[in-house]
Amino acid sequence: MTPIIKTEDLTHEYSVGTPFQNTAISHINLEIPRGQFVGMIGHTGSGKSTLIQHLNGLLAPTAGTVYYEGGDIFASKAATRDVKFKVGLVFQYPEYQLFEETVYADIAFGPKNQKLSKEEVDARVRQAARFVGIDEDLFDKSPLDLSGGQKRRVAIAGVIAMRPGVLVLDEPTAGLDPEARENLFKNIQDYRLATDSTIVLVTHSMDDIARIADRLIVLSEGQVVMDGTPEEVFSHAEALTAIGLSVPMPTRIAMELKAMGVPITDAIYTTSYLRKAILKLWKEGE
Numbered sequence: 001m002t003p004i005i006k007t008e009d010l011t012h013e014y015s016v017g018t019p020f021q022n023t024a025i026s027h028i029n030l031e032i033p034r035g036q037f038v039g040m041i042g043h044t045g046s047g048k049s050t051l052i053q054h055l056n057g058l059l060a061p062t063a064g065t066v067y068y069e070g071g072d073i074f075a076s077k078a079a080t081r082d083v084k085f086k087v088g089l090v091f092q093y094p095e096y097q098l099f100e101e102t103v104y105a106d107i108a109f110g111p112k113n114q115k116l117s118k119e120e121v122d123a124r125v126r127q128a129a130r131f132v133g134i135d136e137d138l139f140d141k142s143p144l145d146l147s148g149g150q151k152r153r154v155a156i157a158g159v160i161a162m163r164p165g166v167l168v169l170d171e172p173t174a175g176l177d178p179e180a181r182e183n184l185f186k187n188i189q190d191y192r193l194a195t196d197s198t199i200v201l202v203t204h205s206m207d208d209i210a211r212i213a214d215r216l217i218v219l220s221e222g223q224v225v226m227d228g229t230p231e232e233v234f235s236h237a238e239a240l241t242a243i244g245l246s247v248p249m250p251t252r253i254a255m256e257l258k259a260m261g262v263p264i265t266d267a268i269y270t271t272s273y274l275r276k277a278i279l280k281l282w283k284e285g286e
Contacts, residue, residue: 003032004034005067009063012024036214038200047222056166088166088167089170098144132160132191152180156188168199181205181208210270226239238255250268
């Protein structure tokens with residue numbers, strides 16, 4: 001099956017030909033199948049943001065290729081324009097990009113640019129609002145009058161209203177309180193399950209991504225250094241901390257127990273797994 005997203009030897013350099021030339025990502029080869037929930041993690045400056053901006057053509061590669069459903073997204077200007085509707089990119093603090101007079105108009109902006117009928121635009125706005133938990137009573141309000149969490153959801157609704165095959169989110173919960181963060185993750189999960197969309201989520205929250213992702217891609221110094229399930233990746237907790245990353249709290253507890261001589265497994269990354277491992281050890285010791 002053709003992956004929905006594929007990168008082949010993808011490299012990007014900034015300020016080429018100047019004393020400030022810098023390689024942000026180098027020789028990235030990835031395949032992401034349709035419907036997968038991918039968490040992308042890495043320390044600040046690891047290349048995460050540069051990589052995801054190539055996925056919808058916002059940045060062009062210095063070398064290499066990006067494919068959407070097998071087609072080179074930079075093959076022509078039309079291909080690069082079209083992929084912006086197929087791969088929706090939500091930046092960190094997207095609420096700063098809200099600019100229309102009403103919530104409805106902001107969500108409708110993308111679908112209108114797709115030259116859809118008024119009826120189709122309306123249907124998409126209402127569906128997107130439902131996915132992110134925005135009540136239609138807010139449609140006539142100014143986005144600037146909403147809470148921080150509501151603004152964030154409106155901004156995300158504006159992207160998913162275009163019905164992209166891939167939704168890319170860069171730190172979507174940054175600055176939100178725990179309840180708003182949990183609600184937003186639930187919204188994203190519900191959207192993914194309802195549409196079979198592919199999700200690529202960049203985050204520093206290891207506990208959250210451990211719970212919801214199918215796959216983790218770890219970047220360091222512009223290269224992929226790990227790629228696997230959360231269980232596979234977090235079983236290398238010491239390697240992750242060595243490159244400046246934190247690990248989920250259950251993983252840290254398991255590491256401490258292991259350092260104390262407790263024979264606990266490495267593959268622990270959620271509270272439920274930690275509980276099961278401790279109960280198993282307790283029963284074995286009876």
